[in-house]
Amino acid sequence: MISNTSFFLLLIGCTLVTFIPRVIPFLVARNFTISASVEKWLSYLPVCIFTGLIVESLLETGGSNTISINWEALLATIPTIIVAFLSKSLLTTVLFGVVCMAVMRLVL
Amino acid sequence: MESIKVEEQEELHTLSYLDGVKDCIPTLLGYISIGLAMGVVGVSSGLSILHVFLLATFVYAGASQFIICAMIATSSPISAIILTTFIVNLRHLLLSSALAPKFTQYSIQKNIGIGSLVTDESFGVAITKIARKEPINDRWMNGLNLTAYLVWIAACTVGGYIGGWFPNPEQFGLDYALPAMFIALLILQLQTIEPTKLKHYLLLITLMIICMLTFSTFLSSSLSVILSTIIVATIGVVTDK
Numbered sequence: 001m002i003s004n005t006s007f008f009l010l011l012i013g014c015t016l017v018t019f020i021p022r023v024i025p026f027l028v029a030r031n032f033t034i035s036a037s038v039e040k041w042l043s044y045l046p047v048c049i050f051t052g053l054i055v056e057s058l059l060e061t062g063g064s065n066t067i068s069i070n071w072e073a074l075l076a077t078i079p080t081i082i083v084a085f086l087s088k089s090l091l092t093t094v095l096f097g098v099v100c101m102a103v104m105r106l107v108l
Numbered sequence: 109m110e111s112i113k114v115e116e117q118e119e120l121h122t123l124s125y126l127d128g129v130k131d132c133i134p135t136l137l138g139y140i141s142i143g144l145a146m147g148v149v150g151v152s153s154g155l156s157i158l159h160v161f162l163l164a165t166f167v168y169a170g171a172s173q174f175i176i177c178a179m180i181a182t183s184s185p186i187s188a189i190i191l192t193t194f195i196v197n198l199r200h201l202l203l204s205s206a207l208a209p210k211f212t213q214y215s216i217q218k219n220i221g222i223g224s225l226v227t228d229e230s231f232g233v234a235i236t237k238i239a240r241k242e243p244i245n246d247r248w249m250n251g252l253n254l255t256a257y258l259v260w261i262a263a264c265t266v267g268g269y270i271g272g273w274f275p276n277p278e279q280f281g282l283d284y285a286l287p288a289m290f291i292a293l294l295i296l297q298l299q300t301i302e303p304t305k306l307k308h309y310l311l312l313i314t315l316m317i318i319c320m321l322t323f324s325t326f327l328s329s330s331l332s333v334i335l336s337t338i339i340v341a342t343i344g345v346v347t348d349k
Contacts, residue, residue: 026223029208090134097288101281
């Protein structure tokens, strides 16, 4: 259990550290014109971040500087990528991924 | 040429709050399943339902909320929890940087409102729309953001209520909703890229995988995502002709 005082300190701190990184770029962008190369750099962010987040979901980080592959997630990821390509739909892909994972856990 | 411009302007003008709500719907399964799981985990970590509700409302960040609960359960010091939350959420700096230039014509208050509700998913939906050269505006973005926000708070709170008797959400594969959504967002993004640039992007994806595998051996996975992204996006600019 956590005391209410500690919880509220925690809540205030965590609110600030999640609010600030989200909002600062919106305040900065108003006052600066963005150069072509920065704009190009920003255009590469989505593909990089989503690839990073997908790889993150495929890794199991052990405590002691070791990583291993989450085979279950990797097995679900391959058909999910194919379905995303074919369906071009967010909802279809998510539904397929969830069912795929559920079926795999039932079978394996 | 001019008539196309006028049409675009009109569309920009007529794009409504409700359009944003509609474009949010495909992501809601992810928010609901992860939110329910979040509520269950929160209560089992010793938080009250009110605590779960407050975290969802003010912190509004899935991965961070899970980590906060895990660290509360292990009685970590508050400072360590806040620092970890900061690191896990630092990628929002990158997400917001990519979105912010599209909203500079609106007031500061509107920009703060839009920025404070940026998530991986709302970013993904917005940036996909931008990549397809479809118009976006403030009302659309607010519709998208607020729908996700309210559904997330509701899902977390309901998860807290049913925490005691909700069966293991993993059994139903619900924890995989989030990675599946990232896969869909990546593929949708790739499908908007000109065929001539695809090779370049595939190189960057390969580099991302290599960077992630390397950095994850000695850094936290969320720091690895940030560092890999900064390095690979820079390589992208340098190698782009």
